[in-house]
Amino acid sequence: MKLSNTPLYTASQIQQRVASLATQLSQDYQGREVVALIVLKGGLHFGSDLIRNLTIPVAVDFIRAKSYDGAASTGIVEFLIPPSLPLNGKHVVILEDILDTGLTARAILERVQADRPASVAICSLFDKPARRKVDLEGQYIGFELDDHFVVGYGMDYEEQYRELPDVYVLEPSD
Numbered sequence: 001m002k003l004s005n006t007p008l009y010t011a012s013q014i015q016q017r018v019a020s021l022a023t024q025l026s027q028d029y030q031g032r033e034v035v036a037l038i039v040l041k042g043g044l045h046f047g048s049d050l051i052r053n054l055t056i057p058v059a060v061d062f063i064r065a066k067s068y069d070g071a072a073s074t075g076i077v078e079f080l081i082p083p084s085l086p087l088n089g090k091h092v093v094i095l096e097d098i099l100d101t102g103l104t105a106r107a108i109l110e111r112v113q114a115d116r117p118a119s120v121a122i123c124s125l126f127d128k129p130a131r132r133k134v135d136l137e138g139q140y141i142g143f144e145l146d147d148h149f150v151v152g153y154g155m156d157y158e159e160q161y162r163e164l165p166d167v168y169v170l171e172p173s174d
């Protein structure tokens, strides 16, 4: 596999979109007690850039989910890092890199809801709605993608490319 010759989204396009998502969140969550829950590892850059653009105070926490999706895509998810803050009564905004089948996000949502937060929303930089296997929508979406595998800006292929500031499509090498 190799990277596309040119980025699908450049760092500056991403920064513009992240800033506008942050503006929207800052308006919608004004006056509420918010926990920004960054989903590791893919949400590393997105989460960090997004919270720096907010104009409201938030608490920050992390969650790391590992999915076991063999051929049958079971949707069984283990939490390698569970949230460390009490989420009870808080307005939780889940910050994710990408919504694909939706299985991981659904499991995270269920895990968060078990703590009885005041509300939960999903904010994902990328969304591939055509790939969805469960009925789940993000409330805040950066960009909709066709069925491409993308890397960079936190997203990996076998742990490579997370450090890239731009997002590329991963293509078969010829």
Ligand code: XMP
Pocket: 042, 067, 096, 097, 098, 099, 100, 101, 102, 103, 104, 105, 148, 149, 150, 151, 152, 155, 156, 157
């Ligand atoms: P599901 O299918 O549970 O998966 O919604 C979400 C997780 O799968 C990974 N994923 C990707 N990672 N490029 C990546 O680097 C992609 O195009 C891609 N699609 C899915 C990612 O970890 C995401 O959180």
Ligand code: MG
Pocket: 042, 156, 157
């Ligand atoms: Mg990955």
